[in-house]
Structure formats: C-alpha cells, structure tokens
Amino acid sequence: MLKQYKEITVAFLRAGALGFGGGAVCLPLIQREVVEKYAWMSHDEFGEIVAISNTLPGPINTKMAGYVGYRVAGIMGAIIAVCATILPSAIVLIMLLETLSTFREHPVVSGMLQAIVPVVGVMLALMGWQFLTSASKEMKKYLILIHVLVIALLVAFLNVHPALVVGGLIGLALFSPQQKSKIESEGGK
C-alpha cells in the first residue's frame, strides 16, 4: 500500500508541477503518468474517464487525480492524489501574493504588477476563443453568435447574475425537448 501511495504522490506532483495553463494542458501529463509510466489503466479507459469527467462540473485535473487515486488505492489514494495536485501550486501562489503585497508600493514592483494586467487580458481572450472554437465543432456558427449576443445582453447590460445564466443553460440542456434543442438561447433566465 505504501508503495502505491508514494507512486500516486510522485505521479500527481510531477503532472501538477509541469502543467502550466490549467485544465486541458495537464491532461496529457496526467495520461503520461497514469497510462505510460505506472500503467494503472489503458489508453482507452483513460480516454473514457476524461470524456465522462466532462459531463460533470468542477475542475478537470482534480476529478482525474481523485478518481485515479481512488481506483489505485481507495479513499486514501484519492486524498493523496488531490493534495499532490493542488497543494504545491496553491501554497506557492499564497506566498507569492503575500510577498507582492508587502512590496507593492515600490515603483519596480508596482510597474511589474501593472504590466501583467494586459497580458492576462490576452490570456483570457485566448481562453474565451478556445471555448468558442470548441463549441463551433458541434454547433452552427450563427447559433453561437445568437448565444453570445443574448448572454452578453443579459450579463453586461441587464446585470443578470452569471451563475443564473449558467444555471439556466444547464437546465435548458437537461430538460428542453431534444428536437428543437439548439434554437433556444434566451434560456439564461
């Protein structure tokens, strides 16, 4: 058992420490550990688990880590895998932010902080673009445009709570009749 705990720790520490850019970027790293290095499951099974993870909410890496940990070594395995995935980066970020806030008045530090703001803007734009292109594989372009316009109207101009919009869309996906599915986009309410 101890050997398995150790392997789980090493596998998810490594996948977490190398995975810049969150979610999808980490999947190939996790796959390398789980399928190729430790052979805890087959390629096909891993692919299936990823597909199923996408039908559930929440961060993808921790769902993967927790499930693989659980399969290999039960509840303890799940806990170890999740901690190895999230703790190092969360702790480093907390320390980094504490340090930054101590020196934020210094002109060099405040210049640095100001300069990364537009860079993050670009990162967010690219992330948003990825969501749109991946939606366009399964949805007609003009429907996406309608979706985007209606949601922008609701969120930016009518100040509807984003969680309500997303919750409404989840309800729409689960409960609306299947034939005329893709037309409704005012479902944010």
Add this chain to the structure above:
Amino acid sequence: MVEIITYLELFWVFFITNFLGYGGGPATIPLVQHEVVEVYSWMTEYEFIEMLAAGNALPGPIATKMAGSIGFGQGGIIGATLTLIATVVPSLILKILLMNFLVKHKNSPRVKRLALYIKPAIAVLLGVIMIQNFTVAFETIGIFHLIILTLSAWYFLEKKKTHPSLVILGALIYGGVMGMFG
C-alpha cells in the same frame, strides 16, 4: 478572529461556482470573479486581476490556485482549506459515485449538450473580465504600454506558442523597467 459566517460564505462561493463550472477550471474564473469582487467585495477588481496574473504564472490547476489564495486571504489556513474542499470534493464524489451510471449515459444527447451549451456563455463571461483588464491597464499604464504589451503577449502566446510563464516573466521585466523610469 474570522467570523463563522465568512467561512460559510467562502465555502458557499467555491461550492456553487465549481458546481456550475462545466468546462473545468477556466470556466469558473468569471463566476468566482463575480462573487468575490461584486457580491462579497473580498477583493477589488484590480486585486483579482493581479491574483489571476500571478496564478497564471505558476503551474497547476487554476481553480484551486484561486480557491486557495482567496480562502487564505479571507480566512487564513482554515479559509483556504474550506475553499479547496468546496472546489474539489463535491465534483469528485459525484464522479466516484456516478461513474457507472455515466458510462451508460455518456452518449445521451442531453448529457452531451450540457458542456456545449455553456461554452459560449463562458466565452462571454471571460470576455467581460478581459475588457475590465484592458480598462484597468489603460487607466494605470496608458495606451502606449498597453498596446505594446497586448500585441507582444498575443504574438508570443498565439503565434509563437511561447510558454505562458515565460510571457509573464517577460511582462514582469518590461514592467520593472517601466516602473524604474516611469
């Protein structure tokens, strides 16, 4: 001493945002931002952007980095523990419990369109934060630096596929020099 109610609010915010966050960590960014900045005022818009920037410069999942640092800021170690649990545990338990059920239904059109319906919404919400970023940057560093940083970030990230942490490092150096002489 942090009030119990703050702990409950921290737990609730990260529970509900991750519960609604189909599409993984990045999909929760706009939802978390709305709660943290507008509903509970735990951070200013600017602090949130700063945290996101620092978070993007580090490896690991973005959702749990956000949860950990916001939880720690509001409620210390206990706060961070609560927000991390709220982020990770509910979806993981669902997955372990529902695995067999989901294997059977993974091709159901209703399940398939869940993530699909939400994608354009997440794109819009990310777009809203992006606009806030550019507005803040315009007010602090001005149009000249804004255009240089935006264009070069886009060029390296999208065209050259440079590692995001290197791009952030480059921006830090640029900003340091800008702060020294500005």
